[in-house]
Amino acid sequence: MLIAGRHYRLAFTQSILAFIQVFNASTHYRLDYPDLSLILALVRGGSLARAARLLQVDVSTVFRSVRRLEAALGQPLFEKSRSGYLPTSLAQALAEQAERAEQALEAARIGVEQGGEVVSGTVRLTCTDSVLQALLLPALARFMPDYPALTLELSTSNDFANLSRRDADIALRLTRTPPEHLVGRNLGRVTYRVCAGTTYLRAGSPDDLASMTWIAPDDFLPDHPTVAWRRQSLPGVVPAYRCNSMLSITELVRAGLGVAALPDFLIDERQGLMPLGEPLEGYDTALWLLTRPDCRALRSVVTLFDELGRNLRWR
Structure with missing residues (x-):
């Protein structure tokens, strides 16, 4: 209340x-x-x-x-x-x-x-580290100064069970099919493109993807769209680097260590990431803003949920 x-x-x-x-x-x-x-x-x-x-x-x-x-x-x-x-x-x-x-x-x-009502309390929010870095932090910077009595507890995870176990109140997740027991909002389509750093491109030709040094998610993300695409399109490729984080993969690409398929919100040519082609057709996903049904009665959660829905953008 x-x-x-x-x-x-x-x-x-x-x-x-x-x-x-x-x-x-x-x-x-x-x-x-x-x-x-x-x-x-x-x-x-x-x-x-x-x-x-x-x-x-x-x-x-x-x-x-x-x-x-x-x-x-x-x-x-x-x-x-x-x-x-x-x-x-x-x-x-x-x-x-x-x-x-x-x-x-x-x-x-x-x-x-x-001289009036304030939104207060603690809200626990979970998302992946890549979503936190590229999307959530800029959004929070836009609206959180308007809520000085609202406290956020942020955690990075790929696990939907955080909400199911009541470890979090709100989650930002990349998925096509969010769990049916959660309520939420589809914030938009996310596509993937193969990218390389400018220093890596200077060392060789970008025409033959199979001959390049690949960086990919490890077994922690076995169903990631980029993993499914690589297995289908480049079955003979064995990644030279594996990471349990798309943000870490992005940093390896930026450092010139190889190529990887990255989500569009992490691709910034001004920071030395160059797309090598069009989005991977049929392997896109969506960013979902999710919460538990019982949280809709909490003013603090509803306020943060609505603000994130208005402020999260990457296009």
């Missing part, structure tokens, strides 16, 4: 107090927000000195506060090691709650400053 100003602050306070009350019921200690801030600072800093700087207090104050809190709770929150202070599972869970509280307070402040 989207809440503004003091109403947002009230909802946040009720939420965090409910958590604290449940926790207090089992420990008989009244955990409060300064306690959570202390734990979060030490988890983030990893040492007393860095936590002290984050809290703007001296090191001895942090040390005494942690010892006092552990004694009150009757269990350790951190383990001292040569690398610093390592949080226990309890400290990690409390730090996550503190981080949510911090985000909620920031959203409340922004709502007051802007």
